[in-house]
Amino acid sequence: MELHNSKHMVLLSSTGLGHLIPVIELGKRFLFHHNFKVTILAVTSQTSEAETQILNSSPCHVIQIPSPDLTGLVHQNDAVVARICIMMRAAVPAIKSIISKITPRPSALIVDLFGTESIPIARELNILSYVYVATHAWLLALLVYSPVLDVQVKGQYVDLTEPLKIPGCSPIRPEDVVDPMLDRNDRQYKEYLTIGNGIQKSDGVLANTWEELQRKDLQALRDGGLLSKVLNMRIPIYAVGPLVRQPELEPSSSTKSLLTWLDQQPNESVLYVSFGSGGTMSYEQMKEMALGLEMSGTRFVWVVRAPNEGATDAAFFTTGGHDNDDKMCKYLPEGFVLRTREMGRLVPEWAQQETILSHGSIGGFLSHCGWGSTLESIINGVPLVTWPLYSEQRMNATLLAEELGVGVRPKVLPTKEVVGREEIARLVREVIGQNEKVKSNPVRRRVKEIQHSAVSALSKGGSSYVALSQVAKTIGRE
Template sequence: MEQHKPTQVVLVSSPGLGHLIPAIELAKRFVVHHNFKVTILAVTSQTSGRETHLINSILTPSLCHVINIPSPDMTGLVDQNDAVVTRLCVTMRQAKHAIKSIISKITPRPSALIVDIFATEAIAIARELNVLTYVFVASHAWFLSLLLYSPFLHHKIQGQYVDQKEALKIPGCSPVRPEDVCDPMLDRSDTQYAEYLGLSNGIQQSDGVLVNTWEELQFKTLEALREGGLLSQALNMKIPVYAVGPLVREPELETSSVTDSVVCWLDEQPTESVVYVSFGSGGTMSYEQMNELAWGLELSGRRFVWVVRAPIEGAADAAFFTTGNKCNQVDEVVKYLPEGFVSRNKKVGLLVPEWAQQVTILKHRSVGGFVSHCGWGSTLESLTNGVPMIAWPLYAEQRMNATMLAEELGLAVRPKVLPTKKVVQREEIARMVREVVQGDDENAKTNRVRERMKEVQRSAIKASSEGGSSYVALSHVAKTIVGADGPN
């Protein structure tokens, strides 16, 4: 379609790699497939070394214009003990003035504003400019359904959700077990719970919702969310919901001595023989659990690449705002591992401090399993590369993700206890690793998980390809934006 002026879209991302990375990939789709100009307003935490590195190094300047908005002054508004959702919501609220100032100076005037779920208060800016607004949900449709229905649950259910004896029912969707609710619902007296309920109301003020999933993966839930669906009727929701995923990174282009050494090591290993262990950009564990994990990997007898981070007692998301700032040398982390662990496993294991180029690793032929915190970004990277998972949920909506992966989709195995509630013992860790990573030809479950993962991988690739369900959905959004912009 020939245009006299480019269609300009502004995309607002809140702090955290789990929000920024899919926002970047969404922006790229608009640029590459629809010839849009996209400006990303990335509100940063100013505490994560990897976040800054990603913005400065991984983005392709010719594709997207990125404006880094430093985290506003939060003095007196939050403290270090406040939960992640509280801090994110307050950060984005305080950044609203800067967001408005930047948008007002962009020329030509943006045709649409796309915000993530923590930036819905910026919808008012788009209304003043009389442009379309979409909310981008970096997670999946089941999480979206729970988020949107939470204000109704708030009035229907007395007491704490985690104390309920029955699953939380959502019209037209799978029920959510009380122990699987997302973090803000764990304590209704915490400030982040009120912030969370506000997110639900904010989403429905938009002109549509883009979700990082695809039709074939979550057809039932997506149908419930759309006009005429049971959940949509219960919510009296009129806005369209588009499945535009999976939005995942391509392998990183930059090279480093660490990446080169990991790839060289993987090149020497047999096909699908290595388990990759990483808990994302924010996940942490206790010293005791770190020891059990080390022993479990050793007892499994499988090769491994482990992205190690110093243990932290307390919150499972304690590294959310500080990833990449500490323990950038293996020697700094070894002191937390069992005595002799490194020397005993030097031929079969590789330790990587703090951060690894995950997509590059998951794409490698020698990787046969992934011990993951089940962040949705990491989950999609595993699915699109056909790597079976060991689900190890830590925070946010990851318990929902783990349940969906293991019990509904058959793409993962999981421990019998929640890692945030009890220590997962070494014997169970060893069992799960052997169950997922090839080596026992008689294990029928291993074959089922792996075969099921390959099916979903093909489905994901097809959805994102030209003519696929997600490609078509995003094309519809693009046409709507162009149409609303009027003649050029």
């Protein structure tokens, strides 16, 4: 008879900060709140300095699995989703070997979205398996329903004139679909459908959202809900978020210098500008961004990354590389750095975002709308200027601006057209205005309400705390 350690679990993460950070934060909740031993298996690109730093600072036991040799498996034009899926599939033998050698055997395997093809390992080892969806319930609904849409819809989704209907959930506009759905002939679309089908093979799903935020979508997904009935979906759905990275106890020297400057600024007067761990923009858009920030007259902290004329996710596998002020100046309009030296601060490549967002002088966040960044903004009560670039970010932007009311958005999608400086200045002023306007700002009021809801959900006795406790009890009984 196999011996299991009912208080030991393995979490599997794919590469990329947007995947890795939520997995580590979930592991920390099990470790500190439910007394589990947690082992994190991280399949890494080994090209991201920020990824390495975060792995090394994790309180959980981390085993890094270097990216397998993908020669002949990945094509030059393959998108990020396809590359990660192929990487995770090629790593399955190494993942199985590591888990099989852990003694006594853990009682559960929790995989991120890109790790669903490792679920059969749990079946073979007779342990529980869960999928951790580090994003929101509306996206989860679209993902599991996509295999049905694949049969129902003819032609390209983006050519449709009516929104895609998801039983029991809000419909989604064709232009807001996730990147893999933009081209049904692309390799990443087939990988995306594989993920959607793989989720139901698990023993349950943990989502990085909370009951009070997305009750309608969660009810649709659960047993008895409209979507659940259509899919015959019987696995439990647990809302366990918002799980976000906490501010660093010991900030880096560059962050300390930035915090000193922020200490000198008025409360909620500074706009934080960042496009996540992988986001990039064209040279022309970077120029308009700079001039728009200057035109707004608003204090700002801008995480600057080299422009890219092709992919909007060009930095995904290399986050945290070093750059310097002289090099940054080459990307920006002539004289911009000198003219804005009193009102703004530029940070090369990557910043300790959670530490910056928690500072009292930050009053707005111009963001790519990655879900991790979105949650960090909400948990700190900071309203957003939405600037979606890739992945599910267009969907997130719509959720934030139109359903939740915690953000404002440009009139055109930044991935379709260059957003001009005047429009950027207008959006910034809408989020951060004069003191008397700030107090009556509906977006700011709404984000404070949701912030309170988020904090309550995670607190002892809150909906997310109770949900994760249920998962812990189920695993602990095995």
